[in-house]
Amino acid sequence: MLVQHATPSTLDESQDQLLLAGSKITFTDIYNKEMDIPLVKGKFYRADDVDNTFILLNGVLTDVSQQAFRKHKQMIDLQEEVANLRDELARVETERASESDDSERVQTLWAQVDTLQNALAKREGDLKTLAIASKKKIAQQDAQIQQLNQEADEMGDLIEQLVAKIQQLEASNQ
Numbered sequence: 001m002l003v004q005h006a007t008p009s010t011l012d013e014s015q016d017q018l019l020l021a022g023s024k025i026t027f028t029d030i031y032n033k034e035m036d037i038p039l040v041k042g043k044f045y046r047a048d049d050v051d052n053t054f055i056l057l058n059g060v061l062t063d064v065s066q067q068a069f070r071k072h073k074q075m076i077d078l079q080e081e082v083a084n085l086r087d088e089l090a091r092v093e094t095e096r097a098s099e100s101d102d103s104e105r106v107q108t109l110w111a112q113v114d115t116l117q118n119a120l121a122k123r124e125g126d127l128k129t130l131a132i133a134s135k136k137k138i139a140q141q142d143a144q145i146q147q148l149n150q151e152a153d154e155m156g157d158l159i160e161q162l163v164a165k166i167q168q169l170e171a172s173n174q
Contacts, residue, residue: 079127085119
């Protein structure tokens with residue numbers, strides 16, 4: 001399977017959205033950190049340097065996960081508020097229907113209904129906007145997480161190769 005590596009120059013702005021997703025650093029910063037890992041003897045990476053990069057990646061994933069949880073919580077709160085507004089609207093409409101003789105009361109109830117309908121429409125719009133934005137962010141985050149996991153796997157493979165070469169060198173030196 002051919003793995004296509006992403007570099008900061010191959011990503012467009014919509015793909016490099018780690019900061020908006022809740023990360024404290026960008027993909028470019030992570031990439032530069034990975035590229036700055038020094039080679040020992042021209043072909044090996046020190047385990048501490050690789051571990052530090054893994055720690056950085058895990059921190060980014062944690063920040064993104066926390067931000068996604070906060071957005072999920074906001075969406076649930078908005079859904080509850082929309083449901084409450086719908087219940088209130090239904091209650092006011094029921095009251096309005098039962099008290100149709102009292103014109104002043106009817107005028108007040110109509111004003112309440114209009115206010116509640118406007119609030120409901122606004123909240124539904126906010127909820128739709130948040131849901132669309134969240135879906136896009138989740139898709140971007142999933143792609144970035146998949147890419148980071150793939151890079152972490154590649155780093156793990158490099159570490160395994162490094163350990164095997166070290167063991168091979170130690171065996172040949174004995």
